[in-house]
Amino acid sequence: MERALTGPVALTRHDGTLNPDAVGWAAQPVVDTSDLGAGRGRNKRWEYWNVTTPTHIIGLTVSSIDYACVHEVWVYDRQTGQTWGESATVIPARGAVLAPVLEQGRSMARAKNLAIDIDQTPEGTRLRAQIPGLFFDVLAELPEGHERLALVVPWSETRFQYTVKDLARPASGTLRIGSVDHPVLAGESWAVLDHGRGRWPYDISWNWGAGSGCSNGHVIGVQVGAQWTAGTGVSENAFFVDGRMHKIHGETDWEYDIENWRAPWRVRGSGLDATFEPFHNKTTRTNLLILKGHTDQCFGFWRGTFTPEGAAPIEFDGILGWAEEVHNRW
Structure with a gap:
């Protein structure tokens, strides 16, 4: 049996090393990563969202891996197999904001041909992205009592990862490709989050x-x-x-x-x-x-x-x- 976290806890100690009290899992994002600190190139921070709809699969990534920012917007047509996408690797890291704590602040990215905004609302998380010829605006609803897997993985005192895997979030909104709107239908569309903050091998x-x-x-x-x-x-x-x-x-x-x-x-x-x-x-x-x-x-x-x-x-x-x-x- 893996250790369950019973309440709020900081990911790191004052010296930047892993807080052993944070190691384990919880059903809610109880870990505070705001004091992650400098990682000498090893810190990794990201928000990856994926939205599945009856017609399309949508992906977006905002990330900073200390020495670079790596972002992506990607859309797949489930019927035709056609894809649209833009990715950006920005060295040195710039043009990105990642919330220090999940659901406490916004995350965003700006790069050539790409703009992403992730904002919290009273109903959940609003996901917006634009690339040439494509735009989407989707709400990933957060129902009351909805549980997710929050986990701190310890490789060592100086290498560790906090991840939140949040599945089956009800999604709704609009995907626009060219001049055509494709509804993200409530009750048939689902959002998944991979939230990551840590210091990696x-x-x-x-x-x-x-x-x-x-x-x-x-x-x-x-x-x-x-x-x-x-x-x-x-x-x-x-x-x-x-x-x-x-x-x-x-x-x-x-x-x-x-x-x-x-x-x-x-x-x-x-x-x-x-x-x-x-x-x-x-x-x-x-x-x-x-x-x-x-x-x-x-x-x-x-x-x-x-x-x-x-x-x-x-x-x-x-x-x-x-x-x-x-x-x-x-």
Whole structure:
């Protein structure tokens, strides 16, 4: 059983090292990262939002990795397979604001051909982005009592990460491509957040999988991860039913072949038995000397069963999301 955090806690001590009292998980974002301090090039801060709609998949990233800012806006048409996008790597880091604490302040990015604004409202989080020929304005609603996975991962006193994985947020708004408006339909559209603040090793790999949607009369969120948390005593695995989080303790086992990414992926562990069937692979390759990496983010549908401790299995199917393999030197 992984350690549960019971109340607000600071991520770091006064000397900038990891606060051991922050290590563990919570169902709400209780960790204060405002005193992260200087990282000598190792600090990483980001907001990644993804919105799935009946017609499109929308992604946006605002990030600062100390010596550079890396931003992206990306849209995928689920029917035609067409994509639109702009990305920017800004060296040295400038033109970005990242809130010191989740949901306490705005985040934004400005770069050539790209503008992103992430603002808090009484109803939730407003996501706006513009690139040439494309604009969207989406509200990711935060229902009362909605739970999310907040996790502090300790590699050492000087290397650590705070992540919040927030799934199945009801989304609504408008996506405009050219002169055509595409509604982000309430009740059929879902937003997912990956909030990150920490101080990372230079060379690291990870898997992340997420999915949101409705199945068998329930709102389902699938959250799984692997590799990067191995050996730390915590894991980023959880299953959400109607806004309530069930923590999956321990690592999950992943079976997939990135060279044959269209073949079904399998993820299992502590009550979860999930199959992921991809239909699109968003590949990213970066080689800027000290900044080098590859990402295969495969979009598709999750199905399977989750069995909470002492309860009957929950079956789910048709949950739209992604599974990815990433290796970064950053």
